[in-house]
Amino acid sequence: MSDAITVRDLRKTFGATVALDGLDLTVAEGEVHGFLGPNGAGKSTTLRALLGLLRPDAGTTTVLGHDPWGDATALHRLLAYVPGDVVLWPTLSGGETIDLLGRLRGGMDEDRRRRLVERFDLDERKKGKAYSKGNRQKVALVAALAADVPLLVLDEPTAGLDPLMEQVFQEELDAARAAGRTVLLSSHILSEVERACDRVSIVRSGRVVDSGSLEDLRRLTRTRVRATLERAPSAAEVTGWPGVADVVLEGDHLSCAVDAAHLGDLVGELSRRGVGGLTVQPPTLEELFLARYEPDGAGAVR
Amino acid sequence: MSEVARLRGLTGTGELLRLAWRRDRVLVPVSVAGLVVLAVGSARATLAVYPDDAAAAGALADLVANPAVVALYGPLGSQTADALAVFKTVLMGALLTSVLAVVVVRRHTRSEEDEGRLELLGAGVVGRQAPLAAALVLAVGAVLAASALAGAGLAAVGLDPRGSLAFGVSWATAGLAGTGVAALAVQVASTTRGAGGLAFGALGAGYLLRAAGDAVPVTSAAHALGWLSPLGWAGRVEPYGADRVALLLPGVAVLVAGAVAAVAVLARRDLGGGLLPARRGPRRAGALLSGPLGLVVRLATGTVTGWVLGLLVAGAVVGSLLGSVGDLTENREVQRVLEQLGGSAGGVEDIYLATETKFAGFAAAVAGIGLVLRLAAAERSGLAEAVLATPTARGRWYGAHVAAGVVLPALLMAVLGSVVGVVGPRSSDAAPGFGPTLGAALAVLPAVWVLVAVGAVLAGSSARLAPATWGVALVAFVVGELGPTMGLPSGLVDASPFAHLSQLPGGTFAALEAAVLVALAAALVGAGAVAYRRRDVA
Numbered sequence A: 001m002s003d004a005i006t007v008r009d010l011r012k013t014f015g016a017t018v019a020l021d022g023l024d025l026t027v028a029e030g031e032v033h034g035f036l037g038p039n040g041a042g043k044s045t046t047l048r049a050l051l052g053l054l055r056p057d058a059g060t061t062t063v064l065g066h067d068p069w070g071d072a073t074a075l076h077r078l079l080a081y082v083p084g085d086v087v088l089w090p091t092l093s094g095g096e097t098i099d100l101l102g103r104l105r106g107g108m109d110e111d112r113r114r115r116l117v118e119r120f121d122l123d124e125r126k127k128g129k130a131y132s133k134g135n136r137q138k139v140a141l142v143a144a145l146a147a148d149v150p151l152l153v154l155d156e157p158t159a160g161l162d163p164l165m166e167q168v169f170q171e172e173l174d175a176a177r178a179a180g181r182t183v184l185l186s187s188h189i190l191s192e193v194e195r196a197c198d199r200v201s202i203v204r205s206g207r208v209v210d211s212g213s214l215e216d217l218r219r220l221t222r223t224r225v226r227a228t229l230e231r232a233p234s235a236a237e238v239t240g241w242p243g244v245a246d247v248v249l250e251g252d253h254l255s256c257a258v259d260a261a262h263l264g265d266l267v268g269e270l271s272r273r274g275v276g277g278l279t280v281q282p283p284t285l286e287e288l289f290l291a292r293y294e295p296d297g298a299g300a301v302r
Numbered sequence B: 001m002s003e004v005a006r007l008r009g010l011t012g013t014g015e016l017l018r019l020a021w022r023r024d025r026v027l028v029p030v031s032v033a034g035l036v037v038l039a040v041g042s043a044r045a046t047l048a049v050y051p052d053d054a055a056a057a058g059a060l061a062d063l064v065a066n067p068a069v070v071a072l073y074g075p076l077g078s079q080t081a082d083a084l085a086v087f088k089t090v091l092m093g094a095l096l097t098s099v100l101a102v103v104v105v106r107r108h109t110r111s112e113e114d115e116g117r118l119e120l121l122g123a124g125v126v127g128r129q130a131p132l133a134a135a136l137v138l139a140v141g142a143v144l145a146a147s148a149l150a151g152a153g154l155a156a157v158g159l160d161p162r163g164s165l166a167f168g169v170s171w172a173t174a175g176l177a178g179t180g181v182a183a184l185a186v187q188v189a190s191t192t193r194g195a196g197g198l199a200f201g202a203l204g205a206g207y208l209l210r211a212a213g214d215a216v217p218v219t220s221a222a223h224a225l226g227w228l229s230p231l232g233w234a235g236r237v238e239p240y241g242a243d244r245v246a247l248l249l250p251g252v253a254v255l256v257a258g259a260v261a262a263v264a265v266l267a268r269r270d271l272g273g274g275l276l277p278a279r280r281g282p283r284r285a286g287a288l289l290s291g292p293l294g295l296v297v298r299l300a301t302g303t304v305t306g307w308v309l310g311l312l313v314a315g316a317v318v319g320s321l322l323g324s325v326g327d328l329t330e331n332r333e334v335q336r337v338l339e340q341l342g343g344s345a346g347g348v349e350d351i352y353l354a355t356e357t358k359f360a361g362f363a364a365a366v367a368g369i370g371l372v373l374r375l376a377a378a379e380r381s382g383l384a385e386a387v388l389a390t391p392t393a394r395g396r397w398y399g400a401h402v403a404a405g406v407v408l409p410a411l412l413m414a415v416l417g418s419v420v421g422v423v424g425p426r427s428s429d430a431a432p433g434f435g436p437t438l439g440a441a442l443a444v445l446p447a448v449w450v451l452v453a454v455g456a457v458l459a460g461s462s463a464r465l466a467p468a469t470w471g472v473a474l475v476a477f478v479v480g481e482l483g484p485t486m487g488l489p490s491g492l493v494d495a496s497p498f499a500h501l502s503q504l505p506g507g508t509f510a511a512l513e514a515a516v517l518v519a520l521a522a523a524l525v526g527a528g529a530v531a532y533r534r535r536d537v538a
């Protein structure tokens, strides 16, 4: 499988703000790729650079074989985009907006359009000004998903959608994957990412700090181990064991974190000291991401 | 509503006022200073030519008697040099003061609401009426500052103090009434553009009403039309003559009535809504919505219709007043004054038409700039991002806005020229024919296009800089049209594209100067296109 998107050492500053600080990103063709990170990390900026809306200060970017800055028009025939802040023309109806964006894009799949409007339960005759946040989002989603294009770039596409519509969106994402389309999905909703994405990249302060499947990320995140021991070691001793951190020792109760690669070693050490009780807790999804969102990157093992 | 609840509705007004002042700390002082300079500068220049009443007498005698001139500039206060010194700035300044009031009120109420910022504030400790109250306080402050400073400035350069006070009252009357009208308009309409349409439409209607009222003798029944318009009151204060300072009261009354009505509407409507209900649209897009130009045209349809109607009416008024211009005898002095105002070639009818045509040209430039600047507005709102993420090339998106901004003024001037060309000859035998009239209207386009092109290059370079176009346009027009009467140095006057227009009808068409202006406009548009393709748009 070749790559749909490759970004190398992308840099972008706005005045004194460094938005992108040497960002690398690879998205394989046909995969649904999650793009995560704390507020202001540079997700939207990256997507805008991928679309050629922003001119990067440095770095190379290739999207479906095109250079987005030099070759935007040709590239845009191949993709559909849902911006992070969806705005609609106040005086155009939702139906008109969908048609307009479709025509600007050079046509769309009429059947799919009809089906999407129905599934998202969209009132096409309301004017842009009159839509609620979630309904504005639906207009943008229908316009993007109805496009017959190999790449979808979605910036927090489900912001404001109710759970029912979120479900519909998930199914449409599955359909897009089944059709072999590539999706780059920026999101703050972890369950959505877990369910939909083949791989994720986590960006913080303008750099990708981790990239891989959720399994990979789990493996890189420490598991919490709690044990009651018959012959408790000293805290210093435990800290010396490979891959162990965050040690708390109270009497014969030990609590510590260990990275996945050394879990077996730790359990071996513990059993030698007579285990009275043992719980091993793999990282939750929240822990997985929070560890990487925090500025000092505590908890992520690299 | 209890007293406490009433007060709670105003909670946070002080905070908002500080915020509004911070945003407007350039706009308001610069506009006020511009207005004051307009009044004081042109008074000084006139006094330099006509130092005393005797010197002015010749120019005054026939000028006041002419209905067409009075229709354009309002009545003359008296047969004195002082009255002549402010003849052109009483009503024009009153109109501009009203425009400033509308702009300030709209910026801090409906525009904020349109962009969702009021929602953010409204959820905090800000009362429901507070944004309106803060906007009104700021607008009234701006109006009073302009009026007081202009009056004081006139007294300082040696004009009669009592008349100078009346001059300030004249501007204040119009400005306060404009504030009241704007207060109501921003509550009734549900969009920024709609509110502008209502408020500026009301100002335009007020101007035409008083033009009709002032054009006929005081004894005529139609003279009463002028009393229906705040701009009519402003003119009929007649500074340096009748000095009717009591006319400030109806101005204040309109302000109070507008504010009370606005509060009543505000209590009944939803945030983001208006009184006029939102209609539903079609399910599918029509054929027009197929490309960037179609989109721009579709979004501008309402605005364009309004402008065309406005210039149709203006053309009819200008054309039908042509007959009364002829009543003006071939008086040398009058001719000299009119030459200063506008044309310099041909008969009185020609000079009158040349002046009116240039004023209409400025209106057409405002319309064209409004369309071009939508390029920047779309960028700020995020709509440009949606369009430019499709295969629409930046050059086409830019070009669509420029094309609209170039074509609309041409359409408007063609409408004006045609209407005047048809109506004029019916009202006066000496009126220029259809061809020369239409030609004269179209001949101002090169200067208009230069201003539109300034909008294009600024919007192309930076969405944030784009609104500066309004300042450039206003200065270019005032300097080019009124600069000679204000006694500005010719080097400065020549910097305005309006200073390089041929005197038409009556004169000869200066093809070379027109070609240079068009080439300059094209170069600016080209520079804007280059800038727009090379920068971030998001």
Ligand SMILES: Nc1ncnc2c1ncn2[C@@H]1O[C@H](COP(=O)(O)OP(=O)(O)OP(=O)(O)O)[C@@H](O)[C@H]1O
Pocket (backbone or CB within 6 Å): A014, A017, A018, A019, A037, A038, A039, A040, A041, A042, A043, A044, A045, A046, A084, B538
């Ligand atoms: N046009 C701009 N001008 C100035 N600064 C900008 C601009 N766009 C983004 N930034 C800054 O760049 C940084 C990255 O912003 P970006 O919008 O890419 O973040 P994000 O990851 O999308 O955040 P969120 O999760 O809140 O959407 C922020 O510090 C932001 O303030």
Ligand SMILES: [Mg+2]
Pocket (backbone or CB within 6 Å): A043, A044, A045, A084, A155
């Ligand atoms: Mg974002």
